[in-house]
Amino acid sequence: MKNTFKILSMLFFLALIFQACKEDEQPMISGSDQMKNQDSIxxxxxxxxxxxxxLKETGDFIWADQSDRLVWSALMHxxxxxxxxxxxxxxxxxxxxIGLEExxxxxWQNAARKVLELVEETQTQNQSPRFRIAGESSVVHSDLPFIEVKITDIGVLTNLRQMGEVRYLEPRGYEFNYALLDTADPDARYLSDSGCENDPQSISSSDYVVINPSAKSSWNYEDMxxxxxxxxSTGQGITVGLIDTGLSPDQPLLNASFNSGYSSGRTVQKYGTYQTGYWWWKKxxxxxxxxxxxxxxxxxxASPRNAVGNAVGVAYNSNLVSVRGTSDVVVNSGNEKDGVAEALVLLGKRSDVKIISMSIGDIFSNSKVADGVRYAYNRGKLIFAAAGTSTSFTNWYGVIFPATMSETVAVTGVKEGTGYQRCDTCHSGSKVDFTVVMERSGTNTKPxxxxxxxxxxxTVGGSSVATSTASGIAALVWGKNPGWSRDQVLQKMKETSDLYPSKSSEYGYGNLNAAAAVN
Incomplete structure (x- = not known):
């Protein structure tokens, strides 16, 4: 039934294309010119x-700035x-x-129709376009203004660029070879596990304080x-949305024991927007x-202030909505970009979600995910994003995407002590807004x-933990001032940070101060 439904949907939209009026047609690239270009991938x-x-020269790579041949070659690969x-x-x-207009x-529908019509007209006669379903029943995404289509002819790109209805063109599934980053820093190692390590550890008693009823408060909580x-404030009444790799069903404190100890009257919800499979069959x-x-x-x-000797979260009475949008912390595959964009829409639609925490990203921007960020931002969400964590490009690369966006608040981690020294694997740069103390100077112990x-x-390190800590602090501020807007919460966090009103070229407004921010 699903396959039949997709076929009928495809025929429906093709019918719209063929029946649509032909005004403002764009000049077509000839078939012979297309074949010449297609011979040189x-x-x-x-x-x-x-x-x-x-990346070395500008700190980013933007597909929209590249030639048709380069984009088309990436599609073919x-x-x-x-x-x-x-x-x-x-x-x-x-x-x-985006996010304010449907x-x-x-x-918007007319713009989408014209784009689809141009694709159909440009494709060679013996190669009908095969549309990827970007939603359950439409070639056009149901919430974000993008279309996804199978392309075989380079002429499609050339003609689309001439349209006032086109904002960007990007290959959905092209993946950069991250191993090349090692050549930029020969003494570094590439973090191949992408942050996937979280087993219980033996932790020194000097690295936490036991608080009632029997929870462990991390060593860096006092610094912050x-x-x-x-x-x-304990974050009561505030809902934080987390876009990451999901929640483990085997961690009781984030499941059945979410309300335990001194944490009560709150909710935890779990969703999954990450899909596996290919464009014609995904689940x-x-x-x-x-x-x-x-x-x-x-x-x-949001870990509860528990009675079992586990770690307590920054906002231990806040609500939590976890969305598994990616399989690891590097959002580089087509399915991960889909999942993160969908997660941003899901959280953006929820009026109860005030804060979105994203300790994930990629070394260069992606317009689909950026559309998702703007969707959530334009609906009033306060979005925190990790400045970047790695062992392969820390020494020369700055803030990663989406922390580079003006709609996000970029956070990185620093070592304890006077002055500012970033953690051993943390990125820094002019896009950073705040820092969090998350690495001990002598032992490099993490929170x-x-x-x-x-x-x-x-324990967990890098700008990831700095970002989640900042998100928790924002929940404390909003919990103390439930009637405030996003901008008021963010301004309070700035005003009470260590370096305000100055802003460092590497560390933003510096270390957050939760106690000052809730007073």
Missing amino acids: IPQDEIDQLILQS SDSTLTIGYQPSGETSANSR VSDPR GIQNAWPQ YDGPNDQCGHGTAMAGVI LTTALYSNTPS
């Missing part, structure tokens, strides 16, 4: 070298699916409207003013953490959190 290693060069961001013709502020609006903030892979990173981040944000299983804590 740029090798994948050359594409990766161009990406690496751009991946799943040949092109993501097309669209907008009403003549729109100059489409990005700022794509079902006739102006968190313990002194709790008499004023959701569930909300359960198969990596460990998401469980660790959830523990830092406590919940492990995948067991009542014995684990």
